[in-house]
Amino acid sequence: MKLGRVEETLPLFEKSLQLKPDNVLTINSYANALMKLERVEDTLPLFEKSLQLEPDNVLTINSYANALMKLERVEDSLPWFEKSLKLEPDHVLTINNYAGALMELKRVEDSLPWFQKALLLEPDDVIIINNYAGALMELERVEDSLPLFEKALQLEPDHVKTIRSYANALMKLERVEDSLPWFEKALLLEPDNFIAIGSYAIALMKLERVEDSLPWFEKALLLEPDNVIAIGSYAIALIEVGKFEESCQFFEKSLELEDDNYVRYKYATALQELGQYQQAIEQLEKINLTDLLQDNANVVRLTLGRLYYSIEEEKKGNQYFQEAIDNSEDRERSLLYSASSILAKLANKTYDKKDLEMLDEIAQDLGLYAHALKMLTLNLDSEGYYEEIKPETKLKDTQILNRAIYHKIGNEIAVLKSIAYRILRGYKDKNSNLNDIIEKIEKLVEQITERREIQKYETNKIPEDDYQQVLSVISKTAHDISDFVNNELAVIKSKILRVMRKVDSESKIYSQYEKLLTQLELTQAALNDLKGINEGINIKKKHFPVKKIFEKWQDNNQIENAEIQLEITNGDSIFSGDEEKIKSALNEMLENSLKHNSDQQNLMIKMKSQDAINPESIRGFTMSGEKKYLLIEFSDNGKGIPEDKKQWIFQPLTTTSKKGQGSGLGLYIIRKTLVKMEGHIRETGENGVRFEMYIPYTDR
Incomplete structure (x- = not known):
């Protein structure tokens, strides 16, 4: 075994086991020899026999768990690692392997405390340090991984895997220039490492040193001639240096191996540069x-x-x-x-x-x-700057949206006031609390009108062509009105709730108060719409597990006439983004579904969440390489969206609701928010609605 002549040991182990079939040491040694020969499946009955003889032998338990891992039976390995850790809680190798198994199962967050414990026991173990840093990278905590990689490099300066991982972390943080010497060091130690060569070439491209990247792509292709990413990246690099004809043969080879929208588009670009317009059209029409x-x-x-x-x-x-x-x-x-x-x-x-x-x-x-x-002006020189589309286009759009929303707010407040008067008529005696509520509602209308008059006065003072300043005043007024009215509505809501505590919950007046509260919420929603169209959407990022988005519906899966089904396969994935805005988007879709299908019995609403790498439907025109997205699908078995209305559902002030039941801004603001997150939403439903939201994982 020590001489590496493992095959020759097998008959010796087999003979020994004929003589002493229950010798645990011999059984384990034989199994380990088979493991070295990659005959992992054959080891399982041996380890299982060994465990029957000595159920608490930690070495055997660990070996068996590792064999299951090698066979990709990771889920089956967990109870064995856990048993081993009960017997020897501080066994570093077991802790590290268990954490690795959790990572394999995408339970990365759960793996962190185990890596941390392993490092407390063995603070200078380079493998554990690398594994922990890798877990942080998986969670998009790239900045946190750097000191770990740096410590590992102090301990083992020539550890190629560490060097490569550190360089990739720098790349992720867009410190491309800093990554180069590390890739170069990795290549000095392992000149034929395909991953290091490819990563180095892409780093050079990012720094616009395209000419320098070419020999590295060529070397990568000598090592792996059919690697699609290397072929496609090389072809794109050739375009960048004007070698269009040469690039075409690589685009063709790449597309033969694997169809890819971006590669096909770039191929068409090369053909166009060569004046082969018909061939370029043929490529684009295949997309x-x-x-x-x-x-x-x-x-x-x-x-x-x-x-x-x-x-x-x-x-x-x-x-x-x-x-x-x-x-x-x-x-x-x-x-x-x-x-x-x-x-x-x-x-x-x-x-x-x-x-x-x-x-x-x-x-x-x-x-x-x-x-x-820019391609429209191919072979034509474009000179200077001509402002054909003036800023008043944006100004008019904003004014139209604001007028519509102010009108909606006015209607909502009018309904609010009419419900309050209806309740007042139900009282025989004068009700001071209710009169106070009505007075506050009436003052809201006065305050909105007053603020809009001030806005009109201020905008009249601004020069006609200073559209940006006009927009600024309009937006500030909308923001002030929204905040002021929302604060006043909060006071009114508090008063209503105090009054309701003194009213019999079975009475007719109590149900009218409930209607008043519902109408108050509709007014608040209209105010939020006003604010949403006038302020830039601010994304407040934080790290959170994906499952938090859906907590609300896990505890309450029956709403009105609908059953909510959740299918979350990436609940433990750590996402960096605006949790509240994603929840708000789903809530808007849920309310739309309930509103449009209120007369349908057994409405089924499904929310599905998964991680997607380079999803075909949106990968489109991104650079070669992996990009991870959070994919959330929202669907129902309701009426769906008529085919002739699908084209404009994301436009502002367009709604499929009955008159007076929708602002036409919900999906518009959702789309606007997702664009701010560099994400995308589309509707693909056939029987019912089906929205797909793609939001990229990012560490920024």
Whole structure:
């Protein structure tokens, strides 16, 4: 065994066991020899026999648990590790292996105290330090992992795995420049380490040292010629240095091995640069646009529109351009219409300098569409800056939204007041508390009107073209009104609750007070809508386990006519984000489902949560590599959303509710919030609604 001639030991162990079949030491030694030969399945009956003979032998228990781990029976290994730790609570190897098993089961948060205990017992064990740092990385606590990697490197400066992990942690923190010497050191120690080579090449690309990255990608491909990520990344690097023809053969090979939207899109870009417009169109039309984020799908549509113009098929080009317009938000819509008219000029060769300047401005305004719109001016020089789309567009949008919400708030307060008067009529004697409530409600209307008059006075003093200042005043007024009225409503609510304590809960007046409270909540919701459309959405990040999002419905799975079903497969995953805003989004969807299906018996609402790596439906146009998302699906078996209304459900002031039952801002604000989180929402329901929310895991 010590000489590494393990195969030759087997007949000796077998003969020994014929002579002494119940010798635990021999059984274990034989099993360990089989383990070394990767015959793990064959070890299990041996370890099991050994445990029958000596049930509390810690060495045997650990070996058996490790064998189960190797066979990917991780769940089965846990009780054995736990038994071993009961017998020897401070056995460092067992503690480390148990923590590793928890990590395998994605119970990363649970593994931390075990790694910490192992480090208390063996503070200088490099393997344990690396494992603990790796767990912190999994939880997106990258900053916390750095001192651990640094300590491990002090203990073992040439430990390649530590060096590589430290470099990757620096990359995650966008300290790319700092990562380079560590990748270089790793490559000095292990020149043919494929992962280190690929990571180093990508780091060079991030630093725009694309030319320097090429030989490293080439070396990686010599080691693993069919590695899809390496092939795709190399092809993209070739595009960056203008080697379009050479890149095409690598794009083709990559797509033969694995279909990928981003790779196909970049391949089309290379073909376009070579003037092979028809071939570029063929590649882009192979992409299923329904699988992409709306923004990414529109990039493809715009690119196709440009390409069809290039081959003088303006009708087809207009078709794709119109699709992009139909699937865009309102502000983008106006920009795209402007671009559309310029395209017509380009096609007819009647454009002038201002047209090109307009396209340049539109490209800057459109953000995610900038790359595609830059392609519209292929082979044309864009000069200067021309402000075709003025800020009054945004001003008008905000004014329209505010007018609608103020009108809604006015209606809600009017209903609030009418319910209070109805209750007052039910009293024979004068009710001072109720009169006080009515007086406060009436003052709310006066205060809102007064504040809006002040806003009007202030905006009239601002120069007509200073749209930003006008917007600032409008937004400040909305914020002040929302805060003031919400505070007053809180006082009114407190008074109502005090009055209700003195009223018989079975009486008719009590039920009217309940209606008053419900109406008060609707008024508060309208105020929150007002605030939501006028302030930037502030994301308050914190680390929390995913299961916390769904706690409310775990304890209460029956609401009105609906049963709530939860399917949470990543409950212990630690997410960094705004927990309250995610909960609020789900709550909005739940309320919508109940409202639209109030007459349906046995309504079933399902919330499903899982982690997704590079989900096909949204990966779209991201760099090669892994990106982890929290995927939350909300679905029901209700009426669903009519097909002709799906295109505009995320637009402001559009609602599928009956008149007076919806502000048309709920899904708009949800989408706005998710965009702020770099996430995405889409509706894909066929029988009932089905919303998919994708939010990236991030350590920032």
